[in-house]
Amino acid sequence: MECDASAAPDVGKLALAPVVTGVDKLVYAAQPKGSSDWYLVLQTGQIRVFSGGQLRSGVFLDVSNQITLSSGGFDDERGLISMAFPPDYATSGKFYIMMTATTGTNMNRDMVVEYKRSSDPYVADANSAKTIVRLDASAVNHNGGHIVFGPDGMLYVGTGDGGGSCNSDKPGGSQDPASLFGKILRLDPNAAEPYAAAGNPLDGAASRVWHYGLRNPYTFTFDRGTGDLFIGDVGQDSYEEIDYVPAGTSGLNFGWPKWEGTHQDTCRGQTMRAGDTPTPPITDMDRRQSATGPYRDYKSVVSGFVYRGSQVPQLRGVYLFGDYTGGKMGALMQCGAQTSPITVINKNPDPNAPNAPAFARQGSLPxxxxxxxIVEDNDGEQYFVANRNSLVKIVPGT
Known part of the structure; x- marks a missing residue:
């Protein structure tokens, strides 16, 4: 595929069109292979199905009896965060969720659980639960939460560093391959427990680890065209980062908590695993109080995809990223080891800069x-889970 990283990508005019609105506490959405249905993940513990242009009245899965989110000034990071369908979902009926329970015996444990659908294709079998990963109880933040099946058919799991501040709750966990905290795991759910996938780079207690040295890989994505991996690793107080991994590369150490982005010792007194060299991000976003750049209001970076759809031709080959709260997004081209300059995109049009790249809104969206x-459908088109209640599609602007 042609790729040119010599200049910032020209994204042209973009817009957002509503797909689903009014779904409270929506945090994620996914499609099974070969289906146009959207499975909508609510942080409060339910999965609902949007099918044939309508939100079905019932629920596909309900684990809300294990989740009571905190309210008020604290933005709870726990609950039901994501789901993933294996390539053979149509025949196996298996699917996977990642969640952090807030009550009961699994309170504050980050878990990956396998379920099966019932005889009703729009209802899961609640009694089919099988735990694939269960971390030790930890702090209430940095829970990771993203799971996805990679191009190789294996299940990839992002785990946070255990929370606290500067890796304080599970000290050293991110740099210890034997710990499940601060990792990208690569699992084969059809293998014997502990479900380590064949070909992983490490043995023994670290047999499930694919990459390590991460703080909170809340989102990560595979480029369907190349198999390359992009990781959005949420920073501490200074820098957010996007990490890039060429297809097939394993065992990388991204340096946390010795490194935050491309900067050492923002957390004092931390060390790297002996003998390791940190893999730097392809870009980091300065969010310090003194920052003046476009990403100074970032809090929790969100990794998007390399666009491989057909409906927005100016985005072909462009990688998008954003932030939970930040007002601007970024677009870049990654061509092997070369990263282009970034095109800044406003989430909303700026009346004072009418020609600046921005996402215009359609259909009376707020x-x-x-x-x-940021999610993609089976055709490679991209969508945002926005405003904690909507799924919106990127379309050409006018």
Whole structure:
């Protein structure tokens, strides 16, 4: 595929069109292979199905008896965060969720659980639950939460560093391959427990680890065209980062908590695993109080995809990223080891800069604020999970 990283991509005019609105606490959405249905993940513990242009009245899965989210000034990071369908979902009926329970025996444990659908294709079998990963109880933040099946058919799992501040709750966990905290895991759910996938780079207690040295890989995505991996690793107080991994590369150490982005010792007194060299991000976003750049209001970076759809031709080959609260997004081209300059895109049009790249809104959508996920459908078109209640599609602007 042609790729040119010599200049910032020209994204042209873009817009957002509503797909589903009014779904409270929506955090993620996914499609099974070969289906046009959207499975909508609510942080409060339910999965609902949007099919044939309508939101079905019942629920596909309900684990809300394990989740009571905190309210008020604290933005709870726990709950039901994502789901993933294996390539053979149509025949196996298996699917996977990642969640952090807030009550009961699994309170504050990050878990990946396998379920099966029932004889009703729009209802899961609640009694089919099988736990694939269960971390030790940890702090109430940095829970990771993203799971996805990669191009190789294996299940990839993002785990946070255990929370606290500067890796304080599970000290050293991110740099210890034997710990499940601060990792990208690569699993084969059809293998024997502990479900480590064949070909992983490490053995023994670290047999499930694919990459490590991460703080909170809340979102990560595979380029369907190349198999390359992009990781949005949420920073501490200074820098957000996007990490890039060429297809097939394993065992990388991204340096946290010794490194935050391309900067050492923002957390004092931290060390790297002996003998390791940190893999730097392809870009980091300065969010310090003194920052003056376009991403100074970032809090939790969100990784998008390299666009491989057909409906927005100016985005072909362009990688998008954003932030939960930040007002601007970014677009770049990654061509092997070369990263292009970034095109800054406003979430909402700026009346004082009418020619600046921005997402115009269609269908009476409100202002585009919170971003919890960037997802793609089976055709490679991209969508935002926006405002904690809507799924909106990127379309050409006018």
């Amino acid at each position: 202002a585009f604020n919170a971003l919890t996920a």
